[in-house]
Amino acid sequence: VRARTARAVTIRDIARLCGVSIATVSRVVNDAGGVGARTANHVRKVIEKHDFHPNSVAQSLITKRTHTIGLVIPDVRNPFFSELARGVEDACNANDFGCLLCNTDGSTEKEREYVRVLRGRVADGAIFTTQNALESSDALLTLRNRSYPFCFVERYIDEMPDVPGVYFDNEAGALQMMRYIISRGHRRIAFISGPLSTHNARMRKLGYLRALEEHGIRVDEKLIVEGNYRYSGGYQAAEKLLAGRKPGFTALFASNDLMALGAYQLLEERGFRIPADVSIAGFDNIGYPPVMRPLITTIEIPAYDLGKSVTEMLFALLDGRRVTPLRRVFQPVLRDKGSVAPLDGNGARRRAAARLTGASAHPGKELP
């Protein structure tokens, strides 16, 4: 298979074929006007006939625009990011831009590498999302120093307050969920945070703490565990929370749905019924097919809209338009799916304790 790209027809070929200069051809190609109707038509016909397509690399070299942006995310397979990516891509598409997909797996190394590639002017600008804040910011700092246009989504870096971004009000979301849980009568509420190196994890935790304070509930450090936003992390965190054998809580609030589900598995394995024995709440509102159970009461983050929104923000930046406000913040919506039960007195806790010796509901289940 000899598949090397054939020599493409160039603007010069068309010019020669039409007996005009390449400038004229360029003008009709770009609808720049200033070309006689007859000439223009003829040129168009020849272009059509020979299926000429301008070489966009050459165009980019001179216009200094590639019409491409980079999207740097941890992993497209995470439903949250694929949703976000789709929002970005749709916005790009609407503006005749392409979107370069960059998966970092949260690795500073990979992110740095992508930054290197992007600033080679492969992309006109870039969008960066969640990452451990400090470690990788040096790469971003050089970008900023070169005044390379970029925006953040759900990524907050203290050192760069001037970078435009789209955010979600994580603290408000956690606060709202906590108020709801508390309104159902719970006072002993366990919390599984995200990795506290990330800004959003810290904000969610802040919301949790704020709510406790607001209701005069004493913070119990034994009820707080740091997770990693992954399923297995939720499972392990729940394991840790139950270490003392006595479930010191009637409700469990995980910082994202995946961890909530991981915790759900552990709890179920230990014989707890949810929400009868323990209530569970999550964050993200990952969309699964409607029949899928369990359903977790959660906070919805409009990932698609976040993606679309940053992209438009980035375009404003690219156009040299004023970006106001510098930050756009999306507000949370609570999605009640019934996994937080009302608490009648101390009942749930006592029942839970009683079930502790019960057989595992799902003995041989593996973690991913």
Add this chain to the structure above:
Amino acid sequence: VRARTARAVTIRDIARLCGVSIATVSRVVNDAGGVGARTANHVRKVIEKHDFHPNSVAQSLITKRTHTIGLVIPDVRNPFFSELARGVEDACNANDFGCLLCNTDGSTEKEREYVRVLRGRVADGAIFTTQNALESSDALLTLRNRSYPFCFVERYIDEMPDVPGVYFDNEAGALQMMRYIISRGHRRIAFISGPLSTHNARMRKLGYLRALEEHGIRVDEKLIVEGNYRYSGGYQAAEKLLAGRKPGFTALFASNDLMALGAYQLLEERGFRIPADVSIAGFDNIGYPPVMRPLITTIEIPAYDLGKSVTEMLFALLDGRRVTPLRRVFQPVLRDKGSVAPLDGNGARRRAAARLTGASAHPGKELP
């Protein structure tokens, strides 16, 4: 916010700063050799100091390689495609390539548009996946005529037998599943196909039919419904299958997991228990968090591997290497998750009929 890209430092700047020619700098940058050690070191130091990065657009113009490929898929939000995309991206990354994400939603219009963009030499090659075969092939035909390098994954177009591709043996997968279902005692097996305009849907159906023939089971057209690979499509198809009020089947085989789940919902709403009353099987093995129920016995398609594999195939094409074989076919693996129950005599069917008047298990559930 004035964010227009600042003038970047160019090779000429470095040359001047070093007192050498740009050719020398170029040699150093590309490790082309033929440069004195002292000069090279000095140049490297200056490059480092001024943070020079070669403009890749200019490089591309001359080398005629952009180090980017295009990935054209229906929708990243579909877990199958995000998995595939990740495989593609990883392979790209390993070869210092970028991956341009192109979502078409199955629209011929969008696909054509992307083809136009890609052939502008934005990408060195492209990967195309599932789509209605005939309608959009004209765009692909022009690509081929221009000998633009591209490959298929899970997309088969009769008119282009010479395009390299990576495939999944859909017929074998369906056959394997059917044999399994039949081995459990089922003879009345309903089938929900994918859109028959696609090759893989036709192949899966073929596997279904082949298995029936193999076991001397008469084909009942009333047990075959065409779906659309979507959740709602599975729901509606199941509705149609139950139209006569009597479930004329003891097992239901859907051409993908999403439809299987949609059908599951309908069946459950109608009061059937699964798999006690009706068995259900799917295709794709979409990965959900481990606690999630229901589990559907299914055929696994290694989407990630498919993606990785085509990408490597495309790279071979780009290198002018011989692509052999022209087609790579991945084989199915059955994942038993317990949704296909053994059938004892006619029991299941009779029980199912009896339950028909029962109340809906999930009354107010909405479709997406």
Add this chain to the structure above:
DNA sequence: CTGTTAGCGCTTTCAA
């Protein structure tokens, strides 16, 4: 209205 010309930033002969 149209053509000439000078690059965009880089790679790559070809000479020295």
Add this chain to the structure above:
DNA sequence: TTGAAAGCGCTAACAG
């Protein structure tokens, strides 16, 4: 070992 020079395919003044 190094440099000069010729482009890659196109756009954008600037003349005519």
